[in-house]
Amino acid sequence: MPRLLLLLTAAVLLTGCASSPYGVGRFGTVVVDAGHGGIDRGARGQYSTMEKQLALDTAKRVERGLRSRGFRVIMTRGGDYFVPLPQRAAVANRQWNAVFVSVHYNYAPRSAPYGTETYYYNAKSYPLAANIQRELSRFSNSRGVKRARFHVLRNNTKPAALVECGFLTSPNEARKIRSSGYRQRIADAIVRGIANSSR
Numbered sequence: 001m002p003r004l005l006l007l008l009t010a011a012v013l014l015t016g017c018a019s020s021p022y023g024v025g026r027f028g029t030v031v032v033d034a035g036h037g038g039i040d041r042g043a044r045g046q047y048s049t050m051e052k053q054l055a056l057d058t059a060k061r062v063e064r065g066l067r068s069r070g071f072r073v074i075m076t077r078g079g080d081y082f083v084p085l086p087q088r089a090a091v092a093n094r095q096w097n098a099v100f101v102s103v104h105y106n107y108a109p110r111s112a113p114y115g116t117e118t119y120y121y122n123a124k125s126y127p128l129a130a131n132i133q134r135e136l137s138r139f140s141n142s143r144g145v146k147r148a149r150f151h152v153l154r155n156n157t158k159p160a161a162l163v164e165c166g167f168l169t170s171p172n173e174a175r176k177i178r179s180s181g182y183r184q185r186i187a188d189a190i191v192r193g194i195a196n197s198s199r
């Protein structure tokens with residue numbers, strides 16, 4: 001009996017933490033959510049770059065990448081205006097065959113933390129978060145896939161992930177993030193992670 005239990009546990013661990021790409025089922029629509037906007041500026045870091053602007057720029061790059069791969073994309077905001085959190089999740093909840101990906105930049109009270117991390121809330125969202133983070137980890141310091149009760153994740157009926165694309169409070173990382181080439185790299189990684197999840 002203990003041996004069977006051990007085998008079962010091992011099987012669960014293997015399927016739950018598989019390192020090869022696996023998906024959330026086929027989907028044709030992606031709701032891309034640029035964090036913050038308008039009066040909600042988000043994190044503010046080095047060089048007075050604001051999270052809301054960087055998140056929108058990166059989200060638009062993700063939008064273009066996904067469209068070129070044939071996905072239908074819905075943006076929760078396309079400009080610098082405030083969108084309440086419940087409205088953001090509701091956009092995804094109205095779709096039939098979709099996933100939701102929220103784009104953010106991070107901050108910390110100290111300048112030392114740097115790197116990328118991707119959040120999910122429920123088990124069906126884990127593969128989406130893991131696939132995105134795997135692509136980001138190829139060129140950034142991966143802080144891993146984490147579970148959190150963020151509003152846009154918790155209230156989402158679709159597989160949903162929130163990506164923290166780097167720390168604006170890290171002088172080194174903020175300098176990278178300021179370059180459009182680096183933001184494109186981030187966006188390309190997110191696009192690959194999303195596309196790998198449609199299976």
Ligand SMILES: [Zn+2]
Nearest residue numbers: 035042104105
């Ligand atoms: Zn944010």
